[in-house]
Amino acid sequence: MQTANRATHLPQTVEPRNPGMPLDLDWVMRANANRSAIERRAAQLPARRSVKKDHQAAWLARAISCIDLTTLAGDDTEGRVRRLCAKARQPVRADILEALGLPDLTVGAVCVYHDMIAPAVRFLDGSGIPVAAVSTGFPAGLSPFHLRVAEIxxxxxxxxxxxxxxxxxxxxxxxxxxALYDEMRAFREACGPAHVKAILATGELGTLQNVARASLVAMMAGADFIKTSTGKESVNATLPVSLVMIRAIRDYHEATGIRIGYKPAGGISKAKDAITYLALIKEELGRDWLSPHLFRFGASSLLGDIERQLEHHVTGAYSASWRHAMA
Incomplete structure (x- = not known):
């Protein structure tokens, strides 16, 4: 029963798993990125996208449903994870959710280190919210290969x-x-029934062309999602990187018919930024991707700012940010 409950919000219950495909090096090497055009497109989006009142509230509620509420700190404890899971179950104050007509709104998942999986599963029992775990020597990925596979x-x-x-x-x-394809393929096989998100650590890949090519290889090897960052790099999710990865997802879907999910992570902490990312997804991939089974935010502080904005929408007043602690 517990497993069934956890599965109700899982991407693989809505979309077919990505079976992957043989590595197509010709396709990979054709992938390029026009930096100036990409940066120009990325700069235009937040400048011309503005939603207000009920429309803004609806977009923000959608953003909440797509959050992987995350704690990845060295001082994580069961108490912190318990409080985070309570926030995941009720991400916004109950009276505000009632006023919005969304009393059952939850986040997309809770993301933790391996040692916190068991308590997170226990605290989320019956909620339908899955537990995600970072793995394979997160964040550097430099531990011995057999240990990374075993960790999964x-x-x-x-x-x-x-x-x-x-x-x-x-x-x-x-x-x-x-080598990247073989590594990702082994990780995908080790995941078995678990959904797999491939973190590219785009801030450490050097060029947007590398981001485009790494995105394609990860998808060819069976990644169900591709994700920008660990949140530990000096540069994490950005709109230009997101545009490159999203367009790689679009190309893969056009070629294979398989929808791959996208997860920007790190540095997204403001409600207005969440709306910008959702608008980018809608324009580049379409409405099908505006749901938790194909889009996630890797975030923690983002939820607090969204909650403040929704409280203002309902009550007309802003509350102090400290009233919306995550854990």
Whole structure:
């Protein structure tokens, strides 16, 4: 019963799993990125996208449903995870959710380190909210390969329904696409029934062209989602990087018919930024991607700002940010 409950919000219950495909190096090497055009497109989006009142509230509620509420700190405790899971179950004050007509709104998932999987599963029991775990030597991905694969299996056995893996950046930086494909394929197989998100650590890949090529290779190897960052790099999610990855997803869908999810992570902390990302997804991929099974935010503080905006929408007053602590 517990497993069934956790599965109700899982992407693989809505979309077919990505089976992957043989590595197509011709396709990979054709992937390029026009930096000036990409940056121009990215700069235009927040300047011309503005939604107000009920429309803004609706977009923000959608953003909440797509959040992977995350704690990845060295001082994580069961108490902190319990409070985070309570926030995941009720992300906004109950009277505000009632006023919005969304009493059952929850986040998309709760994301934790391996040691916190068991308590997170326990605290989310019956909620339908899956537990995601970062894995494969997160965040650097430099532990021995067999240990990275084993870590995935341990996390799945502990109850994680989604696994956020990190790739070896050196494979991208040296253009060793076969090695990246083989690594990602092994990670995908180790995940078994668990949904797999491939973290590219785009801030460490050097160029937008590398981002485009790494995105394609990860999808060819079976990634169900591609994700920008660990949140630990000096540069995390950005609109130009997102545009490159989203267009790679679009190309993969056009070629294979398989929809791959997208997860920007790190540095997205304001409600207005969340709306900008949702608008980008809608314009580039379409409405099908505006749901938790194909889009997630990797965030923690973002929810607090969204809650403040929704409280203002309902009551006409802003509350202090400290009243919306995550854990």
């Amino acid at each position: 299996g341990e996390s799945v056995a502990a109850g994680a329904a989604e696994i956020d893996i990190v790739i070896s950046r050196r494979h991208v930086l040296t253009g060793n696409w076969q």
